[in-house]
Amino acid sequence: MPDTSTILEFILIIVKAWVIAMVLFGLPLPLTWLERKIAGHIQVRLGPWRVGPHGLLQPFADMIKLLMKEDIVPYKADKLLFVIAPLLAMVPAFAVFAAIPFGEKVLIPGLDYELTLYLSDMNVGILYILAMSGLGIYGVILGGWASNSKYSLLGGLRSSAQMISYEIAVSFAVIGVVMLANSLSLVDIVRAQGGNILHWNILYLPVGPVWFFIFMIGSTAEINRVPFDLPEDEGTLAAGFHTEYSGMKFAFFMLAEYIAMVTVSVLAVILFFGGWNAPFSIPLPIPPIFWFMAKVAFFIYLFMWIRFTLPRYRYDQLMNIGWKILLPLSLVNVLATGLMRLYL
């Protein structure tokens, strides 16, 4: 019979997983509202305004609309894969968060119990995250193929080519960070950046900022956001891989996409911006989780800002950037980082 501490540990893991899942399920609601509001203000209009004060209830209206919509499976579509594809897109997006740390240990007052703010500190954490977020592509490819539609198929194909091209650049950026931290564990990567802002990887001059830009460009392409949202280029491909999806299946794809954006923001913070470390020592008792959330929020805003500022790349430009600029730059940067680690 396991003792009480083991049982408590077990229950805590389930509770943490449940809380993370619930937060992730709920997150697209404020994010869609924010995205529309930001779009509105950048384009000098108000954005959602009518449902609730400042359109705050708009996401709930959208949710009800998506739930009530007819769930159409196209004629001659591959039923099994058509139904599975949205789940294939969504499950890996959630699974990624099993390895993401939100902070160090926190002492619960009164209970005298140390709570870790992560599900697991894997010693291959960053590899696991790269692998898991890479799996989301199957929802896109298989969904595109199963829809039995030209637009969907082309959108799926574009995605697969784009993912393969940019995953290499992102992996190299991660290798750079691993070289700086000497560990694959995300908790260790954050610990290696402890102290003030000068210890963050972004300020490991001159290679830090280069890694950061490679990471940002690569991951923007991987999560299919502007300026790399070619898989859903509405001008040429209708809605890309999810042209034929409606109702909740479409909502699952959207959910996966928003969670992917959060994941990339979280990774950017953990890998380059010191995770939950404060930028400089402040005499006020600000919890580390606050810094973490603030930085993540900034990156989410940055992605939305980029979306409504930049035009979309052409497909050949996309491939050129991936293979002819980011890849050689990463290789040179690996060498530079290695030399700096050895001789500095």
Added chain:
Amino acid sequence: MEQFFFYMFAIAAVVSAVLVISVRNPVHSAFYLIVCFLQVAAIYILLRSPFLAAVQLFIYVGAIMVLFLFAVLVLDIGREQFRERFHGQTVPALAAIAGLFVVMGILVVSGKITAPLGPFDEPALMKNTEVIGKSLYTSYIFPFEIVSILLLIALIGAVVLVMSGQGKENKG
């Protein structure tokens, strides 16, 4: 508990592997192959090699299978080709299977590939990545370099094949 998980993953792996070669649709085949790879990754975790599991996911499932699917979708293999299963290779295939079983049988009987019996100490979980890295770059440096040269040759070969194809198109 661990045995239960092992059997669960092993059965799923075998079933999906059989489905890979038995379903008619090449995209479904690729899908089941992905499922099979995922089960194998899970078994690696049971064997205390998280690094291997993550790399299996990252390289095989995340990259190679995407290219596989890409090729299957672009090439669009005709349905007629799929109606005939063995393409007249039944006899060589059966011979190869029989040969494999004989070789495996000899190895097992002579005790060359049976694991040592009795209790074993679990391999250390913590230094997994370092152990693999050190052994790759010290004791196994020669095979490692050979593999990298092989990969380089394959890469150059692929480029040459594509380039020669383009040349013909331009001339014609």
